[in-house]
Amino acid sequence: MTNYENLLLKAYNSIPKKALTQERFEVPKVDSFLQGTKTIVKGFNQLLDSMRRDKKHFIKWLMKETALPISEVNNQLIINGKVNSYQLNKLIESYFKQFILCPECKKPDTKVITEGGTKLLKCEACGAIKSVSGL
Ligand SMILES: [Zn+2]
Numbered sequence: 773m774t775n776y777e778n779l780l781l782k783a784y785n786s787i788p789k790k791a792l793t794q795e796r797f798e799v800p801k802v803d804s805f806l807q808g809t810k811t812i813v814k815g816f817n818q819l820l821d822s823m824r825r826d827k828k829h830f831i832k833w834l835m836k837e838t839a840l841p842i843s844e845v846n847n848q849l850i851i852n853g854k855v856n857s858y859q860l861n862k863l864i865e866s867y868f869k870q871f872i873l874c875p876e877c878k879k880p881d882t883k884v885i886t887e888g889g890t891k892l893l894k895c896e897a898c899g900a901i902k903s904v905s906g907l
Contacts, residue, residue: 797880799868804857813849813860823872824883830867833906837863871907876900 800822804813820827827844835842840853874882874895881897884907891907894900 797873797878799861799865801861802857802864804855804860806854809852809854811851811853811855811860813851815847816844816849817847819864822880823868825871829871829907833867833871834863837866871904874898874900875902 800819802813802815802819804811806812816827820830823830831842831844831849834849834851838851838853838855840851840855842852843850868880871893872880872882874880874893874897877895877898877900879895879897882893882895885892885894885901890903893902893904893907895902
């Protein structure tokens with residue numbers, strides 16, 4: 773290997789991994805377990821951090837989707853019924869697709885803005901603005 777190649781390799785290795793793999797966003801997965809007839813979902817705050825959304829909106833949406841009462845206790849979601857991890861992560865994925873990921877560039881860097889009384893999804897990465905029902 774020449775010195776030049778060595779230098780290139782060094783430069784490549786010093787680029788943060790994130791910069792190289794930013795094209796596809798991974799929807800976070802949560803851990804859950806059953807406790808009697810309830811489902812306990814761990815790490816709710818971490819999930820919220822990655823969503824950057826009003827937690828009430830998410831909980832309300834999840835209650836509608838599962839048709840089960842849900843409460844939040846100590847960084848955990850308590851679902852009053854049995855939901856397996858696979859179903860739960862599928863639901864979270866669909867929440868991200870509906871309310872978070874930019875429809876244009878698929879990045880999660882979006883926020884909810886209000887314009888003329890209408891709630892819209894604005895992408896901070898590409899600038900796209902989109903109306904999303906149920907926002
Ligand atoms: Zn975008």
